[in-house]
Amino acid sequence: MTFVKVADESEIPEGGMITVRAKSVRIALAKVDGEIFAFEDVCTHDNGSLSGGSINHGCVVCPRHGARFDLKTGEVKQLPATEGIEIFEVRISEGNIEVNL
Template sequence: MTDWTKVCDDGELKDGQCRIVDVDDTMIAVFYKDGEYHAIQDMCTHDGGELASGDVEGNEVICPRHGARFCIKNGKALSAPAYEDVETFPTRVENGTVEVRDDRFD
């Protein structure tokens, strides 16, 4: 089982902001939206570019390279040129700390 990785302190991120963490060589973008934390792989499935610096509109992050949109809640690809979803990861708040883990290989 993969260990939990600290992202930030709870309350540190404002609505629509994200923080990137490296979990076992996988870059994960953890977004804070409407009082919840959501984590997706920080890699556009269209061309491998990062997503975290893209604009957040509602529950969508817009890839800064070519404009593909992804749901930050479930990783679904919502618009071309991306057609494959991004990976999602569990988050939790433990003792005032936001944490994420990569559970794909458990």
């Protein structure tokens, strides 16, 4: 695993999400209270694009059927998904967002 630069910190609005691609993985980046979270942009229920959803109480909410996943742990917080998502480690280096892939 290595840290890969995926975006500038300023590209993500507070409370928003963007999508990037690195090492053939589509990654969603979310900013909540100034903290950046990175996870694969695929819902485990039926492959919905999580970055098209919303952020609510520390969770990302899938836009297709409403499954919720904890942004810190990837754990499922609401059905219909039953399997968690992978959360990637993030570090900020001189305003660059780097993700451990």
